Amino acid sequence: MSADYGYIRLHRCIRDNSIVWEERASRLQAWIDLLMLANYKDGELVDGYAIKEVRRGSFFSSFPKLGARWNWDKRTVKRFLLFLQDNGMVKLEIFDGNGIVVTVVNYERYQGFSENDVPPNVPVDVPLVVPPHVPLDVPQDVPNEERIIKNNKAKESKKNNKPPISPFDELDKTDLSDKIKDCLREWFEYKKQKKEKSYQTEMGFNKFITQVKNAITDHGEEKVISQFDYAMSREWSGAYLDKIKPDDKQQSFNMDEFLKRYEE
Numbered sequence: 001m002s003a004d005y006g007y008i009r010l011h012r013c014i015r016d017n018s019i020v021w022e023e024r025a026s027r028l029q030a031w032i033d034l035l036m037l038a039n040y041k042d043g044e045l046v047d048g049y050a051i052k053e054v055r056r057g058s059f060f061s062s063f064p065k066l067g068a069r070w071n072w073d074k075r076t077v078k079r080f081l082l083f084l085q086d087n088g089m090v091k092l093e094i095f096d097g098n099g100i101v102v103t104v105v106n107y108e109r110y111q112g113f114s115e116n117d118v119p120p121n122v123p124v125d126v127p128l129v130v131p132p133h134v135p136l137d138v139p140q141d142v143p144n145e146e147r148i149i150k151n152n153k154a155k156e157s158k159k160n161n162k163p164p165i166s167p168f169d170e171l172d173k174t175d176l177s178d179k180i181k182d183c184l185r186e187w188f189e190y191k192k193q194k195k196e197k198s199y200q201t202e203m204g205f206n207k208f209i210t211q212v213k214n215a216i217t218d219h220g221e222e223k224v225i226s227q228f229d230y231a232m233s234r235e236w237s238g239a240y241l242d243k244i245k246p247d248d249k250q251q252s253f254n255m256d257e258f259l260k261r262y263e264e
Contacts, residue, residue, distance in 0.1 A: 012036045016152075025070035030080060033069065034090065035111070037061070038104045057107025062099045064214035065242075068207065074217075078259060094258050098218055098246050164200035174209055180216070183225045187239065190232050215241040 015033065025033065037059045044053055054060055063074040063081075070077070081102070084090040091103040104111075167188045171181055191198045199205040215224045223244055231239045 023071055025072070027080065030066075030070050030072075031084070031089075034084075034102060035104060035107075038102075038107060038111075040111075054101060055103070057111070058101055058103040060095060060099055060101050062218075064218065068210050068214065074214075082259075092255070094255050100258075164197075165202060165205060167199040167205055170199075170202075170205050176209070176212070177221065180212070180221055180224070183228050184212070187228050187232070194235075194237075196237065211241055215244060219244045219246070 010032070015036070022029065038057050039054055039059055040056060042053070042055045063077045066072070066081075067074045067077045072080075081090065081092060081100075085092050089105055091105060093101040093103070095101050168185065171184055171188070174181070176184070188199070199208050212224065215227075224241065227241060227244050228239050
């Protein structure tokens with residue numbers, strides 16, 4: 001049988017393997033991540049009073065969120081997704097002026113396991129191999145599972161060897177405005193009073209600052225500060241910056257207006 005046809009099983013946990021999954025994603029890694037982010041069954045996205053059907057093979061995200069996943073800037077994410085769309089690999093649809101619904105073209109053809117999903121150019125003498133059903137309580141690929149556990153232990157050991165950082169000290173090193181810094185100092189103090197050990201690793205702190213910057217870019221400083229104030233007043237554990245509602249005037253953006261925000 002030719003190696004050019006058929007499928008391999010690729011588990012989503014491959015993204016947790018630091019040996020093969022670089023911190024800054026390549027274009028191949030980004031494409032594989034898109035395939036893994038796609039819903040395997042139809043669903044709905046509810047945002048306030050708006051309901052959007054997100055079908056199998058599609059998912060909801062945004063340029064900043066994907067940029068944080070891949071360690072890319074938002075303009076690079078935009079160019080990559082438009083490149084894929086121009087080449088018939090994905091379709092992009094704006095949602096609520098801030099997010100996008102990404103649909104993987106031909107998802108059913110290449111991700112399904114029925115005979116109807118076989119590409120038309122596969123020779124007739126190449127049989128379709130359907131993976132047998134395996135009960136969920138039967139452990140699979142034990143050696144690979146052991147490698148994952150070993151990798152996780154190595155990561156944990158490496159992380160534990162580093163002393164915890166002070167988010168207050170690290171905040172002074174950022175290029176955020178004084179107004180936002182004052183807000184975040186209150187947030188850190190709030191988390192400290194709740195006895196929650198947050199942002200004490202370099203990676204965790206940097207991810208948090210990236211989320212704050214993305215939220216400021218999308219909504220402005222005032223809305224971000226209001227969101228932190230509201231979270232503290234409700235005694236939430238997280239600020240949930242991704243739940244900030246866009247202004248009404250942003251609801252009518254078309255795709256061209258949306259993409260202009262990410263031009264160089």
